Amino acid sequence: xxxxxxxxxxxxxxxxxxxxxxxxxxxxxxxxxxxxxxxxxxxxxxxxxxxxxxxxxxxxxxxxxxxxxxxxxxxxxxxxxxxxxxxxxxxxxxxxxxxxxxxxxxxxxxxxxxxxxxxxxxxxxxxxxxxxxxxxxxxxxxxxxxxxxxxxxxxxxxxxxxxxxxxxxxxxxxxxxxxxxxxxxxxxxxxxxxxxxxxxxxxxxxxxxxxxxxxxxxxxxxxxxxxxxxxxxxxxxxxxxxxxxxxxxxxxxxxxxxxxxxxxxxxxxxxxxxxxxxxxxxxxxxxxxxxxxxxxxxxxxxxxxxxxxxxxxxxxxxxxxxxxxxxxxxxxxxxxxxxxxxxxxxxxxxxxxxxxx
Amino acid sequence: xxxxxxxxxxxxxxxxxxxxxxxxxxxxxxxxxxxxxxxxxxxxxxxxxxxxxxxxxxxxxxxxxxxxxxxxxxxxxxxxxxxxxxxxxxxxxxxxxxxxxxxxxxxxxxxxxxxxxxxxxxxxxxxxxxxxxxxxxxxxxxxxxxxxxxxxxxxxxxxxxxxxxxxxxxxxxxxxxxxxxxxxxxxxxxxxxxxxxxxxxxxxxxxxxxxxxxxxxxxxxxxxxxxxxxxxxxxxxxxxxxxxxxxxxxxxxxxxxxxxxxxxxxxxxxxxxxxxxxxxxxxxxxxxxxxxxxxxxxxxxxxxxxxxxxxxxxxxxxxxxxxxxxxxxxxxxxxxxxxxxxxxxxxxxxxxxxxxx
Numbered sequence: 001x002x003x004x005x006x007x008x009x010x011x012x013x014x015x016x017x018x019x020x021x022x023x024x025x026x027x028x029x030x031x032x033x034x035x036x037x038x039x040x041x042x043x044x045x046x047x048x049x050x051x052x053x054x055x056x057x058x059x060x061x062x063x064x065x066x067x068x069x070x071x072x073x074x075x076x077x078x079x080x081x082x083x084x085x086x087x088x089x090x091x092x093x094x095x096x097x098x099x100x101x102x103x104x105x106x107x108x109x110x111x112x113x114x115x116x117x118x119x120x121x122x123x124x125x126x127x128x129x130x131x132x133x134x135x136x137x138x139x140x141x142x143x144x145x146x147x148x149x150x151x152x153x154x155x156x157x158x159x160x161x162x163x164x165x166x167x168x169x170x171x172x173x174x175x176x177x178x179x180x181x182x183x184x185x186x187x188x189x190x191x192x193x194x195x196x197x198x199x200x201x202x203x204x205x206x207x208x209x210x211x212x213x214x215x216x217x218x219x220x221x222x223x224x225x226x227x228x229x230x231x232x233x234x235x236x237x238x239x240x241x242x243x244x245x246x247x248x249x250x251x252x253x254x255x256x257x258x259x260x261x262x263x264x265x266x267x268x269x270x271x272x273x274x275x276x277x278x279x280x281x282x283x284x285x286x287x288x289x290x291x292x293x294x295x296x297x298x299x300x301x302x303x304x305x306x307x308x309x310x311x312x313x314x315x316x317x318x319x320x321x322x323x324x325x326x327x328x329x330x331x332x333x334x335x336x337x338x339x340x341x342x343x344x345x346x347x348x349x350x351x352x353x354x355x356x357x
Numbered sequence: 358x359x360x361x362x363x364x365x366x367x368x369x370x371x372x373x374x375x376x377x378x379x380x381x382x383x384x385x386x387x388x389x390x391x392x393x394x395x396x397x398x399x400x401x402x403x404x405x406x407x408x409x410x411x412x413x414x415x416x417x418x419x420x421x422x423x424x425x426x427x428x429x430x431x432x433x434x435x436x437x438x439x440x441x442x443x444x445x446x447x448x449x450x451x452x453x454x455x456x457x458x459x460x461x462x463x464x465x466x467x468x469x470x471x472x473x474x475x476x477x478x479x480x481x482x483x484x485x486x487x488x489x490x491x492x493x494x495x496x497x498x499x500x501x502x503x504x505x506x507x508x509x510x511x512x513x514x515x516x517x518x519x520x521x522x523x524x525x526x527x528x529x530x531x532x533x534x535x536x537x538x539x540x541x542x543x544x545x546x547x548x549x550x551x552x553x554x555x556x557x558x559x560x561x562x563x564x565x566x567x568x569x570x571x572x573x574x575x576x577x578x579x580x581x582x583x584x585x586x587x588x589x590x591x592x593x594x595x596x597x598x599x600x601x602x603x604x605x606x607x608x609x610x611x612x613x614x615x616x617x618x619x620x621x622x623x624x625x626x627x628x629x630x631x632x633x634x635x636x637x638x639x640x641x642x643x644x645x646x647x648x649x650x651x652x653x654x655x656x657x658x659x660x661x662x663x664x665x666x667x668x669x670x671x672x673x674x675x676x677x678x679x680x681x682x683x684x685x686x687x688x689x690x691x692x693x694x695x696x697x698x699x700x701x702x703x704x705x706x707x708x709x710x711x712x713x714x
Contacts, residue, residue, distance in 0.1 A: 159622050179536060180555035197621045198537035198555035200576035200585065201685035205621050219557035228557065228585035264554045264562050265516050328558035 178218025
């Protein structure tokens, strides 16, 4: 049996194509549309409360009877020094004043963020068939409980070292996330610096390093890239940016337009919005924070501090204030429904004799 | 006729595989070995005197009757401010003292660097069949003279904008150089920052933007990557790192060992050695210059200033002082002769039904 054929059997889907989890962009409608079209939709719930997690899962289930993945953040909790926390608030107060956004100073102890361990009971009760995660490895107890409950586990790696660690932890599959990918880098081992490895290199090296299925992510927004990933040894692909501008996307109209008009050089890696490195379309907030020279509080602190600003930008379509996560191939994104976009991709692949597994 | 078949006809070679020009690594023996095996060897002569250029070309011709490419640097001449020039010399004096390397202070006016226009007469007289270049576009007069003389011209692009500019200038083919690539970035339009686009994104976008043949470069050191590049629409591939550790390579033994032992995260982009951004295996010279916070004089000034240090490192096998240019897939490099390595690659491709054009 070839690799993609094996993958679809393991996941109980029709085509070896995963819609990438994009928190703030992916809606239950998008997940259900992909699931109903034969792919694997991924519902992002990283950092959400157990209640919100359950509610999004139930909403998705009400729209599809097909399997879908739920995506967690598996980071370790970090600390922040009060000096950089306060200086960043001073900076954000000035930015928010420029846009007449009310500012409310926060205390470190005010911030509430849910850990993935808070969400496991919901995933177990809902019998989620596929649980994917990024930013680390989920806790050993969670791995054991979820696997016993029948969930397939998919981790995210940006280096060979991370891929090996996921395999050793008993994870079932690995998303190899190339440098081209939009959104947050899944990195969790950065003692030698942030891995910034192009998919052409990373995919081969991960495929050669582990024996579990590897999914290719980063810059895959076109049928040719899917075929190339299969040639490189991928069992399947994870596609994000292609769906940012679709009907079911939660992206603001300005964000969608920026993605459709983007070039391969439009994006950059930034820590500005969340404290973690992520790839998005360059905007003035990214530039201002860089020019400030300020130390950016690590995730999740910065993410909490920029929340009011991002919410305002989203509601008022001010693209200079929102994180417009997008990959280097985001210009291949399309308007239309997620179903149409997905089916068009599948048809092109079938035309080339791919997906005839 | 398919693209690779068309390419080999245009270049008068057997296989659509170019050995990347690696100044300091590629020898006339390497170029001749690749040419005799049916690929396109590339002789790097960027910045060399017309006399040295002619001598290397004649040496290569004495070893092969097959066509090969000669590779130029097509940068525009820049200036340097005396303050950063002197401060860098102070820094280098300290580093050289640590290694007991004699230091000789230079004057800006002392530095001699040949421009590609100085080399055109030699290329015309030698009737070079393929002239490739990087760092810019060769002068319009040179383009006209070389084309009239029967040379095929190949430019290097790291962005779609650069690729379009090369096509408009009348260049025959384009190497799309992905972020994964070892050695110098070919960038010449960096007003929006240095393009850092993974090959998975860049190749598709360049193929879709121009109508002349596109060659894929960056991270291609394995038969699967060659096949993936063809799927993405490449007419051919350019391969560098795979050959760094071969018999005909000029790399020091320590450099070869570092390449063979490298991981996908072993390299970084640096301006430390030449003033231009290039990807090489991290070493202490790169770290020291970064920690110094010094402004690095732009190419070619920094290149001239670090020449004694690099020469010492090369002669004495001190890997901390040499630029160990390598791509993110450099761990696929092999020992053996360039001929053997090339033939092994071709056999694997033929086994997969590729190269049966």
